[in-house]
Amino acid sequence: MALVLVLAALLWGVGAMMKAPVNARILMIGLLYVGVLAIQVAMPQGHPLREATGGSAGEWLVIGGLGALVWGYAKGLKNLRKRVRPENLPQEEKRSSSVALERNARHIVLREIGGPGQKRLWEARVLVIGAGGLGSPALQYLAAAGIGTIGVIDDDAVENSNLQRQVIHTDARIGMPKVFSAQAAIEAQNPFVAVRPYNRRLTREIAQDLFADFDLILDGTDDPETRYLVNEAAVALKLPLVSAAISQWEGQISIFDPSRGAPCYRCVFPEPAAPGLAPSCAEGGVLGPLPGVVGSMMAVEAIKLLAGAGEPLLGRMMIYDALYAETRTIKVTRRADCSVCG
Numbered sequence: 001m002a003l004v005l006v007l008a009a010l011l012w013g014v015g016a017m018m019k020a021p022v023n024a025r026i027l028m029i030g031l032l033y034v035g036v037l038a039i040q041v042a043m044p045q046g047h048p049l050r051e052a053t054g055g056s057a058g059e060w061l062v063i064g065g066l067g068a069l070v071w072g073y074a075k076g077l078k079n080l081r082k083r084v085r086p087e088n089l090p091q092e093e094k095r096s097s098s099v100a101l102e103r104n105a106r107h108i109v110l111r112e113i114g115g116p117g118q119k120r121l122w123e124a125r126v127l128v129i130g131a132g133g134l135g136s137p138a139l140q141y142l143a144a145a146g147i148g149t150i151g152v153i154d155d156d157a158v159e160n161s162n163l164q165r166q167v168i169h170t171d172a173r174i175g176m177p178k179v180f181s182a183q184a185a186i187e188a189q190n191p192f193v194a195v196r197p198y199n200r201r202l203t204r205e206i207a208q209d210l211f212a213d214f215d216l217i218l219d220g221t222d223d224p225e226t227r228y229l230v231n232e233a234a235v236a237l238k239l240p241l242v243s244a245a246i247s248q249w250e251g252q253i254s255i256f257d258p259s260r261g262a263p264c265y266r267c268v269f270p271e272p273a274a275p276g277l278a279p280s281c282a283e284g285g286v287l288g289p290l291p292g293v294v295g296s297m298m299a300v301e302a303i304k305l306l307a308g309a310g311e312p313l314l315g316r317m318m319i320y321d322a323l324y325a326e327t328r329t330i331k332v333t334r335r336a337d338c339s340v341c342g
Helices: 002-017 022-042 048-052 057-083 091-096 098-103 114-123 135-144 160-164 178-189 204-211 224-237 290-307
Strands: 125-129 149-153 194-198 216-219 241-247 250-256 316-321 326-331
Touching: 114 290, 125 135, 135 149, 135 178, 135 216, 135 290, 149 178, 178 194, 204 224, 216 224, 216 290, 224 241, 224 250, 241 290, 250 290, 290 316
Parallel strands: 125 149, 125 216, 149 194, 216 241
Antiparallel strands: 241 250, 250 316, 316 326
């Protein structure tokens, strides 16, 4: 029997040295076992080869039975673990599982969020307009924070020039619609999140119906027409709007929500900026990490609103100057003559 065990160990070691798969090594040892059983059955009692391999088939049958039990147990345990992995659980079970609780433990121990606040984040539905520079970090941190449902709408595809700042996308996903690239990144980061990708342009015809399915809107677009459209739909549905913008070295962020006494976007910006006054990223350039800073601020403000923590940027606008490492906050107020909320 010792000879057979030595041969089995030798087969396993040679297989490991040759980097053979574990299943292949198990198969080799299985063939050795079958060969030993054949010798025990075919050779007469007292034959030297039979004696060298144990002398009795009974012992090998017992060893084989024990091995089969161990293999069956390991296989069943592996299948059980696979079934209970977070990505294979129903959505409600995902959010209530111990894995989700452990993941969000650092939020739960925060006095301002705690268990009730984290539960509100799990139940929240947040829509992000744009999966570009600002949308990328906002989406990633909202997903990491445990927001239950995240929608993202964008009609662009990932381009090579995006990757300098749009960190949710990768080189391998160039050419893929941004919403599906963002979905892949979010689900890889946090399988507990339900992602709703909308691969289309936001239009007046769909805005209110789309927004009605969400509790909070984040706008990271760089198109003035879309910004005014988002503002109108959010005001009509009394939804808080976390809005930010960036250009070159500077970013700004505020929360627009007339239902809470704050101004709407048009109160602060009654008309689009004159041509050339606010160049786009393509025209004027932009510091790569800048949207990461401002987009993360958007996620912070969204979490504060949803969890009921701290003082959100209602009635205030924060301006960040990356070139000189300065921030300042200015007061913004509603306009009685605003065409949207006045």
